[in-house]
Amino acid sequence: MLDALSRYESLGTPDFFWELLTKLKEGDSRWTEADVHKYFSNRIVGGQVVFDGCLPFADAIGLIGKNPDGSLAINPELATFLPSEEYARSKILSGVLSILSIDPVFDEIFCSENISYDIIYHLIQIDVSAFPLKYANFRRLLIDFGFLTRHPDRGIRKLIVNSRFKIDFDKYILHEVTKRKMGIEHLEAMLERNQLHGAEAEDFVLAFEKVRLVKHPKVSTVEKISDYDVAAGYDVVSYRDTASSEYDRFIEVKSHSGDQRFFWSRNEVAQAKLRKETYFLYLVDRSKMNAESYEPQMIQNPYDLVFLNNEEWSGEPQKWIFHPVA
Numbered sequence: 001m002l003d004a005l006s007r008y009e010s011l012g013t014p015d016f017f018w019e020l021l022t023k024l025k026e027g028d029s030r031w032t033e034a035d036v037h038k039y040f041s042n043r044i045v046g047g048q049v050v051f052d053g054c055l056p057f058a059d060a061i062g063l064i065g066k067n068p069d070g071s072l073a074i075n076p077e078l079a080t081f082l083p084s085e086e087y088a089r090s091k092i093l094s095g096v097l098s099i100l101s102i103d104p105v106f107d108e109i110f111c112s113e114n115i116s117y118d119i120i121y122h123l124i125q126i127d128v129s130a131f132p133l134k135y136a137n138f139r140r141l142l143i144d145f146g147f148l149t150r151h152p153d154r155g156i157r158k159l160i161v162n163s164r165f166k167i168d169f170d171k172y173i174l175h176e177v178t179k180r181k182m183g184i185e186h187l188e189a190m191l192e193r194n195q196l197h198g199a200e201a202e203d204f205v206l207a208f209e210k211v212r213l214v215k216h217p218k219v220s221t222v223e224k225i226s227d228y229d230v231a232a233g234y235d236v237v238s239y240r241d242t243a244s245s246e247y248d249r250f251i252e253v254k255s256h257s258g259d260q261r262f263f264w265s266r267n268e269v270a271q272a273k274l275r276k277e278t279y280f281l282y283l284v285d286r287s288k289m290n291a292e293s294y295e296p297q298m299i300q301n302p303y304d305l306v307f308l309n310n311e312e313w314s315g316e317p318q319k320w321i322f323h324p325v326a
Contacts, residue, residue, distance in 0.1 A: 001060050001103045002100060003104075003105050004060075005056060006138075008052045009137060010048055010050045010137060011137045011138065011140070012054035012057055012058070013048055014046060014085075014144060016046055017063070017088075017089075020036065020054075020058075024064065024073070025074060030072075031072050032070055032071055033055055060099070061095050061099045063092060094172075096141075097147075098172055102176070109130045109135065109138075110130070117228040117229035117232065118158075121160070122221055122223065123151075123152075123163070125151065125159065125160050126148065127159075128157045128159060146164070147161065148160065148161060149162055170227075198253065200255070200289070201254070201289070202236065204296075205224075205236055208295070209249075213239055213241075213242065216244075222236070222237070222239070223237050224236050226253075233271030233272075234250040234268070234271055236251040236282075237250060238251060240278075248278045252280070252281050252282070252302075254282070254283050256286065257285065257287050258285075262283065263318070264315075269307055272301075272302050276301050276303065276304075277300060279300075280298055280300050281306065282297070282298055283296055283298075285297075
């Protein structure tokens with residue numbers, strides 16, 4: 001769908017669609033595509049003067065359809081939201097994400113390699129390069145609808161997901177990202193987490209941290225970022241104590257049952273080496289996780305205390321990567 005729509009310069013703006021829907025709702029006349037083109041010709045609406053792809057886009061997402069006589073009609077499911085422009089805009093955007101999330105091109109744009117999490121601004125971010133020039137019209141649409149905005153730090157070439165639409169992002173985009181093709185390393189990590197019930201352990205640690213820091217003024221910003229940033233090298237960002245004003249506890253969660261065995265990826269080890277005292281391994285025993293007073297084993301600076309500690313921990317390689325000798 002997005003591939004077919006890429007030939008158009010513009011897919012529309014909120015102001016364009018609101019005005020179009022308002023006109024169609026009036027019902028005084030039965031507008032055709034020709035009537036719409038004539039009405040918006042040589043006009044500036046929402047900062048744009050070209051609307052060549054608006055009707056094809058509206059038709060593709062089910063916003064409007066055609067009556068038997070060829071006139072345009074509003075999707076009945078949307079009609080109830082028209083009294084509020086803001087609500088209609090939100091509903092249209094949800095429809096866009098819902099329908100286009102099954103498009104192969106959508107998956108290429110919003111793949112795990114293009115999504116990360118900014119721990120300073122607490123924002124989900126998308127690489128600008130995720131949108132090739134061919135799909136610049138779709139990027140423009142998402143920006144015009146307020147779903148994506150410029151990064152607060154203009155020196156960072158990333159777009160951020162508006163926090164107002166985080167629920168939509170999780171529902172339509174994150175859900176598809178986790179279902180579809182992922183990078184090899186991410187896929188292996190996901191398989192590992194599924195095998196070890198890692199997702200449940202991460203949720204447990206998130207809840208544990210929020211209880212531990214219940215008096216922290218920023219407790220609401222303790223975040224599980226593993227869903228958004230597969231390359232971070234840790235799962236949860238938190239604070240060492242109530243005196244901490246910035247993230248200073250980067251937690252990698254490992255779950256086990258019985259023996260304390262876990263897999264530690266090269267990237268996670270690199271982060272542990274880099275962050276030293278601010279990096280923690282939380283070892284969660286699944287057999288005790290639901291006990292009221294249970295606390296995970298917390299290992300601070302595991303690069304020194306685990307990776308380099310051959311007296312207390314034993315590690316062995318599980319796989320090798322080979323390449324021709326130059």
